[in-house]
Amino acid sequence: MSMRPEELKGHLDGLILAVVALEPLHGYAVIEQLKARSGGALALPEGTVYPALHRLEADGLLESAWSTASGRRRRVYRITRRGEKELGASRKRWRVFAGTIEAVLA
Amino acid sequence: MSYLNELESELSATGIPARRRRRILAEFADHLHENPNAELGAPRELARQFADELGTSLARKAAFRAFGALAFAGVGLVAMFLAVGRWRGVTLYGTHRHVATPTWTLPIMLITALAAQVALVAGTLALLRAWRLRHERVISHSDAVVLARRSAVGLLCGAVTMAALPAIALAFPHTTGHTWTIFAWVVAAVAAILMACVAPTVLESARLRPASSGEPADLTADLGPWLPSGMTPTRCALLLTAAIVVVLGLQGVIASDPYDGIARGLLDAAACMTGFIVLGRYLGLRTAS
Numbered sequence: 001m002s003m004r005p006e007e008l009k010g011h012l013d014g015l016i017l018a019v020v021a022l023e024p025l026h027g028y029a030v031i032e033q034l035k036a037r038s039g040g041a042l043a044l045p046e047g048t049v050y051p052a053l054h055r056l057e058a059d060g061l062l063e064s065a066w067s068t069a070s071g072r073r074r075r076v077y078r079i080t081r082r083g084e085k086e087l088g089a090s091r092k093r094w095r096v097f098a099g100t101i102e103a104v105l106a
Numbered sequence: 107m108s109y110l111n112e113l114e115s116e117l118s119a120t121g122i123p124a125r126r127r128r129r130i131l132a133e134f135a136d137h138l139h140e141n142p143n144a145e146l147g148a149p150r151e152l153a154r155q156f157a158d159e160l161g162t163s164l165a166r167k168a169a170f171r172a173f174g175a176l177a178f179a180g181v182g183l184v185a186m187f188l189a190v191g192r193w194r195g196v197t198l199y200g201t202h203r204h205v206a207t208p209t210w211t212l213p214i215m216l217i218t219a220l221a222a223q224v225a226l227v228a229g230t231l232a233l234l235r236a237w238r239l240r241h242e243r244v245i246s247h248s249d250a251v252v253l254a255r256r257s258a259v260g261l262l263c264g265a266v267t268m269a270a271l272p273a274i275a276l277a278f279p280h281t282t283g284h285t286w287t288i289f290a291w292v293v294a295a296v297a298a299i300l301m302a303c304v305a306p307t308v309l310e311s312a313r314l315r316p317a318s319s320g321e322p323a324d325l326t327a328d329l330g331p332w333l334p335s336g337m338t339p340t341r342c343a344l345l346l347t348a349a350i351v352v353v354l355g356l357q358g359v360i361a362s363d364p365y366d367g368i369a370r371g372l373l374d375a376a377a378c379m380t381g382f383i384v385l386g387r388y389l390g391l392r393t394a395s
Contacts, residue, residue: 010243013243026133028141045145046146047147050134051155054130055243
């Protein structure tokens with residue numbers, strides 16, 4: 001079952017940080033990782049990930065650099081120390097949120 | 107028109123700078139090369155999302171950086187004033203040792219005294235709003251406008267204020283002394299460089315703003331947690347002016363010149379209220395309603 005984009009609101013930053021924390025990735029690979037790790041459930045409009053990547057970088061949570069692969073330039077993102085801290089906080093917030101909803105819905 | 111051309115024209119229309127546009131287009135081109143059938147979304151929506159997210163980040167960054175530069179300038183200015191006042195006997199009106207004050211310094215000191223207060227208020231309010239909105243993924247267009255204005259006015263008045271130090275050094279070269287004069291020029295120069303370094307971020311935040319609509323907030327929203335209920339921006343301003351009269355009046359009493367204290371208090375309070383009336387709407391202290 002795929003999730004609606006509005007259900008991801010507020011969690012996209014944490015999801016992106018989580019996949020980039022595993023290894024440096026370019027934009028397309030971030031989206032592919034999100035799909036793969038969610039078993040295809042995170043099928044958000046692909047373009048919407050890029051503005052979030054740029055903002056996370058502007059906020060100092062990600063950093064990026066050009067690299068060349070098969071003769072093409074691509075921007076590769078990696079998590080910063082601040083990004084790792086934010087990812088930890090994001091995971092904590094999610095556990096509290098999920099626990100609360102679970103307690104009511106279950 | 108190809109998808110990338112359309113995206114470029116929409117990004118340009120929202121105010122995304124050329125360098126950032128080139129990078130976005132290169133990333134989208136790479137994405138389409140990997141998957142030519144990718145559903146990237148409508149160019150207009152994407153451009154708006156870029157403007158919303160980058161504009162939000164930029165507006166906050168401009169406010170925090172402007173406050174940082176102003177904080178350095180403020181601390182430097184106060185420290186230098188205390189040093190010249192306590193050890194050398196120089197005051198805003200001249201010196202205790204009956205050294206003649208050059209006429210050209212008076213308008214400069216008056217302007218810098220006013221500019222210092224506007225810089226303090228604008229910079230602090232920029233910080234307050236940026237701090238209040240620090241967790242927002244996207245802020246409204248009106249909040250971004252207010253943040254950019256507060257940062258810009260703070261920086262501009264901060265830069266004007268720093269002219270006070272070289273002015274004193276030039277006006278009283280024999281009284282201030284060699285060491286103080288060197289420090290005055292160094293503090294003024296470092297503060298000016300810091301403010302010049304922040305200026306591009308503030309200018310960029312003025313050009314790239316989020317498009318999201320939202321109710322414009324006023325001073326009471328910025329001071330929210332510290333305000334008693336029923337406070338309006340005008341009441342806040344009146345309370346502040348009353349506090350200024352009391353504090354400067356008491357200062358006059360302590361200095362055995364209560365009339366001078368009260369007179370200065372009333373003058374400063376009038377300047378504060380004038381600032382609120384003239385700049386209140388522009389700096390988002392009060393709204394139209």
